[in-house]
Amino acid sequence: DPEVTQTPSHQVTQMGQEVILRCVPISNHLYFYWYRQILGQKVEFLVSFYNNEISEKSEIFDDQFSVERPDGSNFTLKIRSTKLEDSAMYFCASRGQVGSEAFFGQGTRLTVV
Amino acid sequence: GESVGLHLPTLSVQEGDNSIINCAYSNSASDYFIWYKQESGKGPQFIIDIRSNMDKRQGQRVTVLLNKTVKHLSLQIAATQPGDSAVYFCAENTFYNQGGKLIFGQGTELSVKP
Numbered sequence: 218d219p220e221v222t223q224t225p226s227h228q229v230t231q232m233g234q235e236v237i238l239r240c241v242p243i244s245n246h247l248y249f250y251w252y253r254q255i256l257g258q259k260v261e262f263l264v265s266f267y268n269n270e271i272s273e274k275s276e277i278f279d280d281q282f283s284v285e286r287p288d289g290s291n292f293t294l295k296i297r298s299t300k301l302e303d304s305a306m307y308f309c310a311s312r313g314q315v316g317s318e319a320f321f322g323q324g325t326r327l328t329v330v
Numbered sequence: 331g332e333s334v335g336l337h338l339p340t341l342s343v344q345e346g347d348n349s350i351i352n353c354a355y356s357n358s359a360s361d362y363f364i365w366y367k368q369e370s371g372k373g374p375q376f377i378i379d380i381r382s383n384m385d386k387r388q389g390q391r392v393t394v395l396l397n398k399t400v401k402h403l404s405l406q407i408a409a410t411q412p413g414d415s416a417v418y419f420c421a422e423n424t425f426y427n428q429g430g431k432l433i434f435g436q437g438t439e440l441s442v443k444p
Contacts, residue, residue, distance in 0.1 A: 248430050252434075257338070259434045260419060260421075260434040261434070262431045262434075265430060267430075272430075308374070310432075312430060315423070316362050316430070319364070319376075319432055320376070321366075321373035321374045321375070322373050323372055324373050
């Protein structure tokens, strides 16, 4: 079965450092997403990406965050200067079309110390 | 603002019983709904979806019911098994939203006793 893959599975970083979370969406999908989940809480939308640009972003997705699809297969989330409150599971998802199921990766656990 | 909490609603059932998990959604314009299962340390896994032009959809051992009048979704799991233990989230989507973001509910933790 096709799947969304994310690397690394766990990232520990010092506050103020930059991190890049990587995702390989399902190959023929067109819509890409980043979500995050703070421990014990619900999954929160960060950003959607379609046709090589951001479609929508949430209030969480401030100037410290950016996304990129550099080579047609990878989809990355960059956090420029991490804060303690950025510690969470970050999930990448992709969809073939709006109105179909979104497939999620296994997540990257980001720990900011 | 949104209400968040550290304690999920919990449903505890005996193996073999039927489970019903409920969800209230927020946006009356939402027209596509999905139930996800999330096991510890893993990403959300698709279970079943339903469009707003339907009020019931059945899958293997699962049924989703949609009541648009009261903005309510339910997930019924027949003959619940220990492997069904997980957190279950409903998610809503609107077609007019070009980005297609999903808005997740709070989640319910299902615990199946053998």
